[in-house]
Amino acid sequence: MAAPQGQSGEEREKSKRIGALAGLAPFILPYKWLVVLAGMALVLTATVSLILPLAVRRVVDGFETENAQLLDSYFSAALAIAGLLALGTGLRYYLVTRLGERVVADIRKAVFDRMIGMSPAFYEKVMTGEVLSRITTDTTLILSVIGSSVSVALRNVLIFLGGLVLMLLTSAKLTGMVLLLVPAVIVPIIVLGRRLRALSRENQDWIAASSGSASEALLSVQTVQAFTHEAQSRASFADVTERAFVSARKRIGTRAVMTIIVIFLVFSGVVGVLWIGARDVRADVMSVGELVQFVIYSVMVAGAVGALSEIWGELQRAAGATERLVDLLHAEDSVKDPAQPRTLPEPVKGAIGFEGVTFHYPTRPSQSALSGINLDVKPGETIALVGPSGAGKSTIIQLLLRFYDPQQGRVTLDGISLCDVTRAEFRHHVALVPQDPVIFADTARENIRFGRPDASDAEVEAAARAAAAHDFLARLPDGYDSYVGERGLMLSGGQKQRIAIARAILRDAPVLLLDEATSALDAESERAVQHAVDEMSADRTTIIVAHRLATVKKADRIVVFEEGRIVAEGTHDALVAEGGLYARLARLQFTEGVEDAA
Ligand SMILES: Nc1ncnc2c1ncn2[C@@H]1O[C@H](COP(=O)(O)OP(=O)(O)OP(=O)(O)O)[C@@H](O)[C@H]1O
Ligand SMILES: [Mg+2]
Numbered sequence: 001m002a003a004p005q006g007q008s009g010e011e012r013e014k015s016k017r018i019g020a021l022a023g024l025a026p027f028i029l030p031y032k033w034l035v036v037l038a039g040m041a042l043v044l045t046a047t048v049s050l051i052l053p054l055a056v057r058r059v060v061d062g063f064e065t066e067n068a069q070l071l072d073s074y075f076s077a078a079l080a081i082a083g084l085l086a087l088g089t090g091l092r093y094y095l096v097t098r099l100g101e102r103v104v105a106d107i108r109k110a111v112f113d114r115m116i117g118m119s120p121a122f123y124e125k126v127m128t129g130e131v132l133s134r135i136t137t138d139t140t141l142i143l144s145v146i147g148s149s150v151s152v153a154l155r156n157v158l159i160f161l162g163g164l165v166l167m168l169l170t171s172a173k174l175t176g177m178v179l180l181l182v183p184a185v186i187v188p189i190i191v192l193g194r195r196l197r198a199l200s201r202e203n204q205d206w207i208a209a210s211s212g213s214a215s216e217a218l219l220s221v222q223t224v225q226a227f228t229h230e231a232q233s234r235a236s237f238a239d240v241t242e243r244a245f246v247s248a249r250k251r252i253g254t255r256a257v258m259t260i261i262v263i264f265l266v267f268s269g270v271v272g273v274l275w276i277g278a279r280d281v282r283a284d285v286m287s288v289g290e291l292v293q294f295v296i297y298s299v300m301v302a303g304a305v306g307a308l309s310e311i312w313g314e315l316q317r318a319a320g321a322t323e324r325l326v327d328l329l330h331a332e333d334s335v336k337d338p339a340q341p342r343t344l345p346e347p348v349k350g351a352i353g354f355e356g357v358t359f360h361y362p363t364r365p366s367q368s369a370l371s372g373i374n375l376d377v378k379p380g381e382t383i384a385l386v387g388p389s390g391a392g393k394s395t396i397i398q399l400l401l402r403f404y405d406p407q408q409g410r411v412t413l414d415g416i417s418l419c420d421v422t423r424a425e426f427r428h429h430v431a432l433v434p435q436d437p438v439i440f441a442d443t444a445r446e447n448i449r450f451g452r453p454d455a456s457d458a459e460v461e462a463a464a465r466a467a468a469a470h471d472f473l474a475r476l477p478d479g480y481d482s483y484v485g486e487r488g489l490m491l492s493g494g495q496k497q498r499i500a501i502a503r504a505i506l507r508d509a510p511v512l513l514l515d516e517a518t519s520a521l522d523a524e525s526e527r528a529v530q531h532a533v534d535e536m537s538a539d540r541t542t543i544i545v546a547h548r549l550a551t552v553k554k555a556d557r558i559v560v561f562e563e564g565r566i567v568a569e570g571t572h573d574a575l576v577a578e579g580g581l582y583a584r585l586a587r588l589q590f591t592e593g594v595e596d597a598a
Contacts, residue, residue, distance in 0.1 A: 020326070021318060023323065023325070031099055034098065034099045035099065037091075037095050041095060042151055042154055044084065044088040045084075045085055045088035046155050046158035048081055050159065051081060052085075053166070053293045053296040054293065055074060055078050056078075056292060056296060057289035057290060059074050059075070059078070060292050092151060096150075097148070099146060099147070100145075103146050104147075107139055107325060111134065111329055114329055115328065117333075119334060119404065120398075120403045121333075121334045121404060124362065124363050128212075129211040129212035130211060132215065134208060134324055134325055138324055138325055139321070141318045142318050142321055144318070149315060153311045156303075157308070159304040163298075163300045166293075167294060167297045171290065174277055174294060174298075177272075177273050177276065178269060185266055188262060189258065192254055193312055193316065195254055196255060196258070197320065199251035200251055200317040201323075201324075203244060203247040207244045209240045209243075210240040210243075213240050214237055217236075217237065251313075255310070262309045263306050266305055266306060274291075278291070334362060334404070334405070335403070338419060341420065341421050343421065344429070345414065348413070348414060348510050349379035350380065350540055350541035351377065351413070351414050351541070352400065352413060352543075353415070354396070354399075356408060357370055357374075357399065357411060359404065359408075361404070368564050369564050370392045370396070371564045371565050373409070373565070373566060379510075379541055381542075381556050382554075382555045383556060383559055384544045384559065385561060386545075386546065386559070387560050388561075389547075391563060391564065392561050393515070394515055394545065395564075396543070396561075397434075397513050397515050397545065401513075402423055402426070413511070428509070429510050431508070431511070432513045433497075433500045433501050434500070434515055437499065439487055439491065439496050440487075440488075441484070442484070443478075443480065444481070444499060445460055445481055447499050447503065448460045448463055448499060448502045450503055452507050452508065455506050457480075459506060460480070460502075463502040464480070464502045467505055468498055468529050469498035469499055484499075496520075497518065498521070498525065498529065501518075501529055511541045511543075512533075512536060512540055512541070512542045514542070514544045517546075518546070518551060519548070549590070553572045558570065558575055558582065560575065560581055560582045568582055
C-alpha cells in the first residue's frame with residue numbers, strides 16, 4: 001500500500017517541526033486569561049519546589065546549631081511550603097486540563113465546520129474515515145499536549161533554569177563540572193528527535209488510513225458479506241493496522257533509546273560530580289547540608305532534562321497532528337463563494353441556463369463529461385433529460401447545484417451566473433431528489449422535515465401524502481416516528497425514494513430536480529408519485545432525469561444526451577417522428593413488451 005493521504009515525501013520534509021504547534025495559537029488566544037492563571041500557578045509551584053531544598057539544607061545543618069526553636073520554625077515553614085505546592089499543583093491541573101478540553105472542542109468544531117462545506121471534489125481524493133480520524137485521534141494528541149505536556153514542559157524548564165542557578169550559588173565548581181556534560185546530553189536529543197518527528201507523523205498517517213479502511217468496509221458490510229469478501233477486508237484492515245503498529249514500534253523504540261542515553265548520561269554525570277563533592281565535604285570545603293542541597297538540585301535538574309526529552313517526543317507528535325488539522329482547516333476548495341456575492345432578485349422565477357458549458361470531473365481531465373451544452377429552461381417549464389447511462393445527465397444536475405464549476409461556459413439561475421451568488425443562496429431555491437436517495441439515521445418524520453426544518457407536522461404529512469408515502473409510513477410500528485436506521489437500512493428501496501421525494505416536495509422550491517426519482521417504485525406507486533410530481537411541476541421549473549420514458553412523455557420538452565452532448569430535443573411525438581436515438585429507445589421500451597406478450 002502506498003503512503004496514506006496523497007502527500008509527497010517532499011511535503012512531509014517541509015513539516016515545520018515543533019513550530020507547527022503555533023497553528024494552535026488562534027484557538028488558545030480567546031482563553032488567554034486561563035493561560036495567564038495557569039502560568040501563575042505553574043510559576044508558583046516551580047518556585048516552591050526550588051525553595052524546598054533550601055529548607056532541607058537549613059534543617060540538616062540546623063541539627064548542629066542545636067537551636068530547637070529555629071528548628072521548629074523551619075519545620076512549620078516546610079509544612080506551609082507543602083501546602084502551597086499541593087494547592088498550586090491542583091490549580092494548575094484544573095486550569096490547564098480545562099484549557100486543553102476547551103481548545104480541542106473548538107478545533108473539532110472548526111474542522112467539522114470546514115469539512116461539511118467542502119465540495120464533492122475534495123472527497124474524491126480524501127477518505128471520509130480519514131477525516132474522522134483527524135477529528136478524533138489527532139485532536140486527542142493535541143489535548144494531551146495542551147492539557148498536560150506543555151505545562152509539564154514549562155514547569156521543567158523553570159525547574160531546570162532555577163535549579164541551575166541555585167546549583168551555581170551552592171557550588172560554582174561542581175556546577176561547572178555538570179555543565180560540561182550538557183552537550184553530551186543535547187546531541188542525542190536533537191539527532192534522535194528529528195527521527196522521532198518523522199516517525200510520529202508516519203504513525204498518525206497509518207492510523208488515519210486504518211480508520212478510512214475500516215469505515216469503508218463497515219459502511220458497506222452487506223455487500224462485503226454478499227460477495228464473501230470478509231477475508232480480504234480483514235486482511236486489508238489488518239495490513240494498515242499492522243503498518244500503524246510497526247511505525248508506532250519504531251517510534252517507541254527510538255524514544256526508548258533516547259531515554260536510555262539521556263538518563264544514563266545525566267545520572268552518571270551526577271554521580272561523578274557527587275564523588276568530587278563528597279571529597280570536598282571531607283576536606284571541610286563544603287557543609288553536609290550544602291552537599292545535600294546540591295544533590296537535590298542536581299537530581300531535580302537532571303530529572304527536568306529527562307522529562308523534557310520525553311515530552312519533546314510528545315510535542316513532536318502533537319506538532320504533526322496540529323499540522324494535519326491545520327492542513328484540513330485551510331484545505332483549498334475548488335468551488336468557492338464569490339468575495340462580493342450578488343443576490344438573486346426576489347421572487348426567484350426559476351429560469352435555468354447552460355451557456356456553452358464544457359466540463360470534465362477534476363479527477364478525469366482527459367475525459368469530458370459534458371461538451372458544449374446550451375440549454376434554456378423557462379420558468380415553470382418541465383424538461384426531461386434522457387439518454388444512455390453515463391451520458392452526463394446527473395452531471396447536469398451536479399453543475400446546477402454548483403457542486404463543480406464548468407471549465408468553460410456558465411450556468412445561470414434567472415440570468416445570474418451561479419458563480420456570482422453564494423451557494424447557500426441559490427441552493428435555497430432548489431429541491432433535489434438524488435439518484436441514490438439519502439436517508440439519515442433518524443425518524444421518518446425528521447427525514448422528511450430535512451427538506452424544510454421549520455415545517456409543521458401537518459406539512460410533513462401533506463408532503464408524505466403527495467409522495468405516496470403516507471400509507472406505508474402510517475403502517476410502520478411507530479408511524480412517522482419510526483426510526484429508519486443508518487442510511488435508511490430499515491426501509492425498502494422504493495420507500496427510501498418516496499421519503500426523498502416527500503422531502504423535496506416539502507422544500508417547496510421554485511426549481512425541482514428529480515434524478516431517477518421513481519426508478520425503484522412499482523407501477524402503482526409510480527403513478528401516484530407521478531401525479532404528485534405533475535402537480536408540483538405545474539408552477540415550477542422541473543428537471544426530470546429518467547430512463548423509463550413513460551415517466552417523461554408528458555414533459556414540455558425532452559432533451560436527449562449522448563456522450564456528454566445534446567443530440568436532440570423536442571416533444572415526445574416530435575422526437576419519435578424524427579427517428580433518432582430517442583425513437584430507437586422509445587421503440588424498445590414501448591413496443592418490446594407488446595411483442596413479448598404477442
Ligand atoms: N465524481 C466523478 N468523478 C469522475 N467522473 C465521474 C464522476 N461522476 C461521474 N463521472 C463520469 O461522468 C460521466 C457522466 O456521468 P453521469 O453520472 O452524469 O451519467 P448519467 O447520464 O447520470 O448516467 P446514469 O443514467 O447511469 O445515471 C460518466 O462517464 C461517469 O463515469
Ligand atoms: Mg445519473
